[in-house]
Each structure stands twice: as structure tokens, then as C-alpha cells.
Amino acid sequence: METPILLAADRGLVGLTIxxxxxxxxxxxxxxxxxxxxxxxxRTRDAEEVVRVAIRExxxxxxxxxxxxxxxxxxxxxxxxxxxxxxxxxFREQMASLPLSAAQVAATAIRERRVVACNVNQHPAPAIxxxxxxxxxxxxxxxxxxxxxxxxxxxxxxxxxEPPLTADETALVLAIGGLVGxxxxxxxxxxRMTAQQDQLRALAGGILRAREEEAQRIAHELHDEAGxxxxxxxxxLDNLIQQLPERTDTVRELHRLLDxxxxxxxxxxxxxxxxxxxxLGLAPALEWLAQGLAQRTGLAVxxxxxxxxxxxxxxxxxxxxxxxxxxxxxxxxxxxxxxxxVRVEGPTIHAIVRDDGEGFDVEAALARRGERGLGLIGMxxxxxxxxxxxxxxxxxxxxxxxxxxxxxxxxx
Numbered sequence: 001m002e003t004p005i006l007l008a009a010d011r012g013l014v015g016l017t018i019x020x021x022x023x024x025x026x027x028x029x030x031x032x033x034x035x036x037x038x039x040x041x042x043r044t045r046d047a048e049e050v051v052r053v054a055i056r057e058x059x060x061x062x063x064x065x066x067x068x069x070x071x072x073x074x075x076x077x078x079x080x081x082x083x084x085x086x087x088x089x090x091f092r093e094q095m096a097s098l099p100l101s102a103a104q105v106a107a108t109a110i111r112e113r114r115v116v117a118c119n120v121n122q123h124p125a126p127a128i129x130x131x132x133x134x135x136x137x138x139x140x141x142x143x144x145x146x147x148x149x150x151x152x153x154x155x156x157x158x159x160x161x162e163p164p165l166t167a168d169e170t171a172l173v174l175a176i177g178g179l180v181g182x183x184x185x186x187x188x189x190x191x192r193m194t195a196q197q198d199q200l201r202a203l204a205g206g207i208l209r210a211r212e213e214e215a216q217r218i219a220h221e222l223h224d225e226a227g228x229x230x231x232x233x234x235x236x237l238d239n240l241i242q243q244l245p246e247r248t249d250t251v252r253e254l255h256r257l258l259d260x261x262x263x264x265x266x267x268x269x270x271x272x273x274x275x276x277x278x279x280l281g282l283a284p285a286l287e288w289l290a291q292g293l294a295q296r297t298g299l300a301v302x303x304x305x306x307x308x309x310x311x312x313x314x315x316x317x318x319x320x321x322x323x324x325x326x327x328x329x330x331x332x333x334x335x336x337x338x339x340x341x342v343r344v345e346g347p348t349i350h351a352i353v354r355d356d357g358e359g360f361d362v363e364a365a366l367a368r369r370g371e372r373g374l375g376l377i378g379m380x381x382x383x384x385x386x387x388x389x390x391x392x393x394x395x396x397x398x399x400x401x402x403x404x405x406x407x408x409x410x411x412x
Contacts, residue, residue: 050183051083054176055155059085062169064159066137069145069180070098071153072110079103079153087158091135095128102128106154109142113151115170117141120158136160141170145177147185155180209313218273230262267292274319282315283307286340289323297330305342310349314406317382318342318351321390324379325353325402333357333400344408351404359398 055067066086070079079098087095100107102125109116120137123129132140135158143155155177157165165173237251237258244251277285283305290301309315322340329335335357342351366376376392379402383390388406 048083051180054180055083055085058155058157058173058176062157062159062165062173063161064141064157064165066135066156066158068092068095068156068158069153070103070106070156071145071184072100072151077101079106082153087135091131094131098128105140106142106156109144109154110151113144113146115141115143115165115174117165132158141165141173143173143177145181145184147181152181152184230258230265233258277315277319278312281307281309282318282342285315285319286322286342289319289326290340293326293330299326299330299335300337301326302337302339304339307342307344307349310408313386314349314408317386317388317406318349318404320382321379321402321404322351322353324375325400326355328375329353329355329357329400333359335399347408349406349408351406353402354399356399359394359396359400361396362392362394 051069055069058064059067064086066084068084068087069082071082072078073080077100079100081092081096084092098106100110104124105116105118118140120129120132120140123132123140137158137160139159139161141157141159143157144151145153145155155173157173159165234255237254241248241251274285274288276288283303286303286305290303293299293301310318326338326340329338333355335355338353338355340351340353342349344350362376380390383404383406386406388404391403392400393403394400
């Protein structure tokens with residue numbers, strides 16, 4: 001194919017024609033194979049899938065009959081078979097674990113981080129040599145599978161043809177080995193992160209349980225012990241009236257003040273740990289919460305929660321999240337109306353709180369870590385401790401929407 005081009009020169013434009021060279025078929029195949037393997041790495045978080053694609057593409061373009069991936073167990077100086085293609089079950093069973101002292105070709109590839117090949121007849125380990133010869137293999141190539149900082153294992157390529165891999169084929173399998181190494185390291189990193197997240201979630205769940213237990217204890221003391229103490233004061237005042245009848249009006253005023261104190265203590269006790277939540281469940285507790293807020297703050301709250309009893313941990317988490325969201329609606333957003341909706345949909349439960357308040361910049365509030373920011377973080381921690389999702393949608397002048405989704409099978 002000829003393509004005309006123009007080059008700038010001192011005396012004007014000079015027209016030239018160059019002849020494009022065709023791309024060799026083997027180069028196209030190698031490029032395609034590398035592309036397919038890289039695509040698998042990019043589209044999936046499953047290291048096993050990347051490994052399978054890498055082995056299949058290596059086998060296809062290099063023409064070798066068998067490809068195996070071995071991972072290095074450094075603590076035992078042993079190679080462990082992870083994935084394979086092109087060998088018999090008996091062969092794979094006998095090659096499932098290889099001491100580095102016997103797999104000298106692989107050991108060299110790992111130690112020197114380069115492709116190492118040898119004729120099967122010249123393999124230094126008699127047991128491995130016999131296994132390959134019995135399968136008709138004539139050539140063995142070990143390709144290091146390198147991570148970011150260390151070699152994780154090798155790709156074993158076994159062929160029944162000679163000569164060994166070409167330079168282009170060697171470059172391909174070395175590149176694929178690098179892709180596999182990245183995939184395996186990413187998978188290990190994800191496993192560590194998941195384990196750490198599980199530990200943090202368990203820790204957060206334990207802290208929240210301890211907090212609720214302490215709130216329950218304080219609520220009990222406010223309701224029972226403080227109530228008993230105030231009842232004793234009422235009796236003492238009644239006795240005082242008998243001793244000082246001229247002070248009856250004063251004592252009755254003290255009775256009224258004590259009644260107000262008792263009412264406040266009962267309210268604080270219920271807010272710390274509402275017994276209605278334990279006795280009747282989330283929906284009645286939310287109705288009680290809405291009535292209390294309306295009386296104290298004037299916030300008109302509509303509750304729509306057609307649900308039955310839920311696991312205790314979920315009821316507590318949803319109640320606390322909705323309580324905090326509605327408190328924010330009055331304290332920070334100066335809302336006049338709000339609605340709380342709770343729905344069970346299949347294996348999950350959804351809760352939404354909306355208000356007509358001033359709204360706010362969510363990212364800025366979280367970054368400031370002030371009272372509101374810490375409250376939002378606490379809400380999120382409660383939900384995530386149960387494996388749920390927590391989303392806040394708000395903007396200045398647009399009101400606020402708090403959405404919570406929790407799997408019904410969750411246990412804190």
C-alpha cells in the first residue's frame with residue numbers, strides 16, 4: 001500500500017511516497033493476546049478469571065500444548081499449582097507441588113527474574129524429566145510472574161515441538177506474566193482490605209452495642225432509681241404539710257416542680273433508650289419520636305412504616321439514624337416539615353428521611369468534623385457496621401434526604 005506525504009524543505013514542499021510495511025501475522029496475534037489478557041485484568045476483580053484468560057491466550061498464540069501457573073510458597077520453598085491447561089489429571093496431580101530444589105528451571109526464573117528454557121531431556125531433576133517425557137513434551141519454558149516488588153511464581157510452558165519460543169513469543173509471555181502478577185497482588189490486597197474492613201466493622205459494632213447497653217443502664221437508673229428518690233421526696237413534703245399547715249401552698253408548689261422534674265427525667269430516659277422500641281418495635285417507636293419532636297420543637301413529622309418486628313440490631317440502628325436525621329432537621333436545617341419512611345423490599349430494608357430545611361454542603365460538613373459532621377459520621381458507622389449503605393443528599397436551599405439500606409440478615 002502506498003501513501004503520499006509532504007515534507008517541508010528549504011525550497012518549498014517536496015512530495016514523497018513511502019511504502020507501508022505489512023504487520024507480521026505473529027505480531028498481530030501477540031498484540032491481540034496481550035490486549036485480551038489486559039482487558040480481562042481491567043474488567044474483573046477476579047484474579048482467577050485473569051489467570052484463566054492469560055493461560056488460554058498464552059497457549060493459543062505461542063503454540064505450546066500445556067501452560068501451568070505455579071505460585072511460590074516462600075516459607076516452604078515450594079511451588080504450588082494454581083491453574084493449568086493442556087495436561088492430563090494424572091500429570092497435574094503429580095505436579096501439584098514442586099520443591100524449588102527439584103524445579104531448578106523455575107527456581108532460576110524466579111531468582112533471576114528472566115525467562116529460562118531447557119530441553120526436557122536435559123532437565124536436571126529426573127522425576128520431573130520423566131513426567132514430561134512420558135507426556136511427549138520436548139521443551140520446557142519457565143516465565144517469572146512478577147509483582148511490584150517480588151516474584152510471585154512462574155508460568156510453566158511445555159511444548160512437544162522444537163525450537164523453543166521465538167523472541168516475540170518470549171516477550172509476550174513475559175508481559176502476560178506481569179499482568180498475572182499484578183492481578184494476583186491486587187487480589188491479595190483486596191483480601192487484606194476486606195479483612196481489615198470486617199475487623200473495623202466488628203469493632204464499630206461492639207462499640208455501638210456497648211453504647212446502647214450503657215444508654216439502657218442510664219435510662220433504667222433515671223426511670224427507676226431517680227423515680228423512687230422523687231417519690232420519697234413527695235412523701236416527705238406531704239409530711240411537712242402536716243407539720244407546717246401554714247406552708248401548704250409552698251409545699252404544693254414544690255410538688256408541682258417535682259412533677260415537672262419527673263416528666264423531664266421520664267422523657268430523657270425514653271430518649272436514651274425508648275422502652276417502646278424494645279417492647280413494640282420500630283414503627284411505634286418512630287410514631288412516639290415524631291410526637292415528641294412535634295411537641296417540643298413544632299416540627300411536623302409524618303411517619304410511614306408499614307413493617308413488622310425486625311432484628312433488634314437493625315431496629316436500634318434505624319431508630320438512631322432516623323432520630324439523628326430528624327434532630328438535625330430542627331437543630332441545623334430549621335425545617336418545618338419532615339417525613340420518615342421505612343419499607344421492606346425483598347432481603348433488604350430501606351429507610352428514608354426527607355425535610356424541607358435549609359440544606360447544606362455535605363462534603364464540607366463532613367470535612368469540618370463539627371457537631372453535624374460527627375453526627376453524620378456516626379449515622380454512617382451504625383449502618384455500615386450492619387453491612388448496609390448510607391447516603392446523604394443535600395444542597396443549600398434544597399432540603400435534605402437521608403437514605404439507608406440494610407440487609408435483613410445483618411447482625412451487629
